[in-house]
Amino acid sequence: MTAFIRDQWYVAAYAHEVGRTPLGRTLLGEPVLLYRTEDGRPVALADRCVHRRFPLSEKPSRLDGDRVVCGYHGFTYGPDGRCVSVPGQRRIPRTARLTGYPVVEQDAFVWVWIGDRDPGDTLPPRAPWLDSPDHTVVSGMEPLDADYGLLVDNLLDLSHETYLHGGYIGTPEVAETPITTEVDEKSRVVRVSRHMDDAACPPFYAESTGITGRITRHQDIEYHAPCLYLLHSRVAPVGTDERAFHVEVVYGITPSTEHTTYDFWAVARDFALDDQKVTDFLRESNHTVVMQDVVALNALQKALDTEPPGYQELSINIDTGGLAARRILARMAAEPA
Amino acid sequence: MTAFIRDQWYVAAYAHEVGRTPLGRTLLGEPVLLYRTEDGRPVALADRCVHRRFPLSEKPSRLDGDRVVCGYHGFTYGPDGRCVSVPGQRRIPRTARLTGYPVVEQDAFVWVWIGDRDPGDTLPPRAPWLDSPDHTVVSGMEPLDADYGLLVDNLLDLSHETYLHGGYIGTPEVAETPITTEVDEKSRVVRVSRHMDDAACPPFYAESTGITGRITRHQDIEYHAPCLYLLHSRVAPVGTDERAFHVEVVYGITPSTEHTTYDFWAVARDFALDDQKVTDFLRESNHTVVMQDVVALNALQKALDTEPPGYQELSINIDTGGLAARRILARMAAEPA
Amino acid sequence: MTAFIRDQWYVAAYAHEVGRTPLGRTLLGEPVLLYRTEDGRPVALADRCVHRRFPLSEKPSRLDGDRVVCGYHGFTYGPDGRCVSVPGQRRIPRTARLTGYPVVEQDAFVWVWIGDRDPGDTLPPRAPWLDSPDHTVVSGMEPLDADYGLLVDNLLDLSHETYLHGGYIGTPEVAETPITTEVDEKSRVVRVSRHMDDAACPPFYAESTGITGRITRHQDIEYHAPCLYLLHSRVAPVGTDERAFHVEVVYGITPSTEHTTYDFWAVARDFALDDQKVTDFLRESNHTVVMQDVVALNALQKALDTEPPGYQELSINIDTGGLAARRILARMAAEPA
Numbered sequence A, B, C: 001m002t003a004f005i006r007d008q009w010y011v012a013a014y015a016h017e018v019g020r021t022p023l024g025r026t027l028l029g030e031p032v033l034l035y036r037t038e039d040g041r042p043v044a045l046a047d048r049c050v051h052r053r054f055p056l057s058e059k060p061s062r063l064d065g066d067r068v069v070c071g072y073h074g075f076t077y078g079p080d081g082r083c084v085s086v087p088g089q090r091r092i093p094r095t096a097r098l099t100g101y102p103v104v105e106q107d108a109f110v111w112v113w114i115g116d117r118d119p120g121d122t123l124p125p126r127a128p129w130l131d132s133p134d135h136t137v138v139s140g141m142e143p144l145d146a147d148y149g150l151l152v153d154n155l156l157d158l159s160h161e162t163y164l165h166g167g168y169i170g171t172p173e174v175a176e177t178p179i180t181t182e183v184d185e186k187s188r189v190v191r192v193s194r195h196m197d198d199a200a201c202p203p204f205y206a207e208s209t210g211i212t213g214r215i216t217r218h219q220d221i222e223y224h225a226p227c228l229y230l231l232h233s234r235v236a237p238v239g240t241d242e243r244a245f246h247v248e249v250v251y252g253i254t255p256s257t258e259h260t261t262y263d264f265w266a267v268a269r270d271f272a273l274d275d276q277k278v279t280d281f282l283r284e285s286n287h288t289v290v291m292q293d294v295v296a297l298n299a300l301q302k303a304l305d306t307e308p309p310g311y312q313e314l315s316i317n318i319d320t321g322g323l324a325a326r327r328i329l330a331r332m333a334a335e336p337a
Helices: A148-156 A160-165 A172-176 A202-209 A275-307 A317-334 B148-156 B160-164 B172-175 B203-209 B276-306 B317-334 C148-156 C158-163 C173-175 C201-207 C276-306 C317-334
Strands: A008-014 A023-027 A030-036 A042-046 A062-064 A066-067 A081-085 A103-106 A107-116 A136-144 A180-184 A189-199 A215-224 A228-237 A244-255 A260-269 B010-016 B023-027 B030-038 B042-046 B061-064 B065-070 B083-085 B103-106 B108-115 B136-144 B181-183 B189-197 B213-224 B226-236 B245-257 B260-269 C009-013 C023-027 C030-036 C042-046 C060-063 C067-068 C083-085 C101-104 C109-114 C136-144 C180-184 C188-197 C215-224 C227-236 C245-257 C260-269
Touching: A008 A023, A008 A244, A008 A260, A023 A244, A023 C009, A030 A107, A042 A103, A042 A107, A081 C173, A136 A148, A136 A275, A148 A215, A148 A228, A148 A244, A148 A260, A148 A275, A160 A172, A160 A244, A160 A275, A172 A189, A180 A317, A189 A317, A189 B136, A202 A244, A202 A275, A215 A317, A260 A275, A260 C067, B010 B023, B010 B030, B010 B245, B010 B260, B023 B245, B030 B108, B030 C180, B042 B103, B042 B108, B136 B148, B148 B213, B148 B226, B148 B245, B148 B260, B148 B276, B148 B317, B148 C245, B160 B172, B160 B276, B172 B189, B181 B317, B189 B317, B203 B276, B213 B317, C009 C023, C009 C245, C023 C245, C030 C109, C042 C101, C042 C109, C042 C276, C136 C148, C136 C276, C148 C227, C148 C245, C148 C260, C148 C276, C148 C317, C158 C173, C158 C276, C173 C188, C180 C317, C201 C245, C201 C276, C215 C317, C227 C260, C260 C276
Parallel strands: none
Antiparallel strands: A008 A107, A023 A030, A030 A042, A062 A066, A103 A107, A136 A260, A180 A189, A189 A215, A215 A228, A228 A244, A244 A260, B010 B108, B023 B030, B030 B042, B061 B065, B103 B108, B136 B260, B181 B189, B189 B213, B213 B226, B226 B245, B245 B260, C009 C109, C023 C030, C030 C042, C060 C067, C101 C109, C136 C260, C180 C188, C188 C215, C215 C227, C227 C245, C245 C260
């Protein structure tokens, strides 16, 4: 498995998922409770009552104002994690406190800091298109029964679009066109670019933009290890660069357990902003594409689980970005906490 | 997990479940076959044919008079476990014998002794209300995907009624009222009492007794470690002690495998004995309450299965009975066989 | 578990299952891809792309002429396993090659050699009735959640027909009649014979042959360790040997994983060759019998999985053939590769 990398921000949920009903997510193996206070502030606490470990996100646990009440014996906690009430007695043990997690709401995501150090001034990487009036967004989250490293591999090598997503977003040119890769070791960003000068227009773009002929197509990947993946996608009819369409594809890649991952996906466009048909089409089409990945990655995980020790992969040029990402992840995992 | 305690009587089944069809139960990890001879005597034998370990409770295994015939190759055993017939030959190997288990039918339960010693004169603890003309009984059994210790914890601390079973048998007064705890180390009985002088009447009692106002409510627990739990429950309208209603709640807590448990539950009442509506209501209502526990305890087991080593619970006054029960169970498990 | 025996031919599929759609089977723990070239030749290759281990039998992997194209990134392989195309570059790494498996089509089966040595002149054992104009065949394959050794045990001791398959192919005489056993250590064949001179005719034969009275019934087993099991079955009305009916029952016993097995079964008859009603009846009837075995063997495996270490079976005369088979399998597994 790909090692977990602590002391990092992770996408825990979409902002709209966190509200006045307790929500439970497992992040890097840690059960986390998410909710919002009455004034709208997101809260992230350990999702285990200190008494008998009942999940505070599980019914009949519930919110009482800004507090959460355990559904088993009524232990009650404030948004800072401090226990404020226990059954049958006035005295509240000093150690009765839930671990609190640093939490930030940014770009339509609720980000949670998993680690031992304090985040200090560190903020999550940005994906501003998800919360911008100049873009229309479709999004979702699919749980993956696979190591998060398999999703990183998948997204950093888009040549798979031609095969796994043929008929949706793949065309022969994606696999044929060479990539350029840039690695920023310091900021831990991997950039992979593929510029196609004359390519078929896949249904994903043809139906959403109305383009009927061939296109120039730019795929510029920016992977901020470990959690945020951005694909700046640009298509335009060949020879008419002034009519370019931009799509920002965003993935939050959040390890849940050793072999499960939250796959947050979003597609933001700068055209046909109010066209509900385009919105519906892109949501449906991208969901299909994501599910093709889910099925494939779950199959890969099963293959991994049963393969003999010492199995060797073979890498080629298209893997340059993915291998760079793996190296960065391995180095981050090995850093002293 | 909570250690298994051998050389004890355990509830294997309700008497009505054991009949002329082979019944298989796994008790403390041991597969046990239960059936009745033609004259009605319950029999408990190892549920594995000595030949190729086919379960004798599995079809097409079947009874032939007082004998059980293996459904795979026809090995046939008497109620004492001795093999009396094998296919293709007259000579029956001397060692062809199923382990027999001591078995007692008592108080509507079939009890089986699991252990290496002989029970001698030891009899199971009593729950006479389950088989008494002065009581009407509703009962059931729910399999639990949880350590039996979690059920012991649950039942010895009824403050959870207020939260997990609110709207059924819980009211605020249960969690608020302090308990008294008594431990009889020698007979291995834990007693926990909670007497409420002026409490709301929960639907469980309001609908079954017809009481409309507030009540005095007594909960007197008697836990006979490891297997039998009794709750002597008494409710009466405030100020009218002569009109008290009694309910005896009985649990048989039988470990099946390390993480599964048989949760036998019964409710015996001394009022409205022939009122079918009350019977139906109490069966339905108590089943709902038991299922709330099942869901919660299964969730706790999942939390336990994934928690890091060294996780610390926090205990308070309400846990005095449960902690005493754990100590007794641990001591019993450590005793020389 | 029963040890895997390498350097042997195994039934991988029925010939009719292998065609122009990629088929995946796991043989002795190894994922194997099966398909046919355009000229009809069966191909067996490792079912993992050398790049990122995507299963070549999994959609959208597909055939392109005689080649197979990986559904993830388009790596393309010839029927000899050599990679002939990769995305985004002309140069194909020298090591890009799938392991090929020796494959033979014989007697309606596709046989694959699993091992490290070359098969040389060794051919799979024969079951010619499955592909003969003088016989009509019904067949199928059932996956078993059990060690293949349990299926070997099962088939070598047919006394279980009386109990597990009573009302189908079992009658009291099968279990009652002694067997003779012969072991050919050199060719690794175990022969078990049971000749019944005067037996009830079970529905399986009564309905298919039209015999109404008692029969002579011969069961002559020939087990070619590890994979092929033949039962030469002969029934005739008592006293009329010239009117004998022959059924050849064939099993391919192929270990898949440590606890799963492919159970290939076929029934070839030399009578009523064109009678569709008999064909339908025998297919249905034998499928029922196989499923009775599947249910029983899966139950045995569960019993095995939970039994304490050191559990002792008890064997009697009927087990002579099965024990001989186990000895041969153990010796083969211990042989130097």
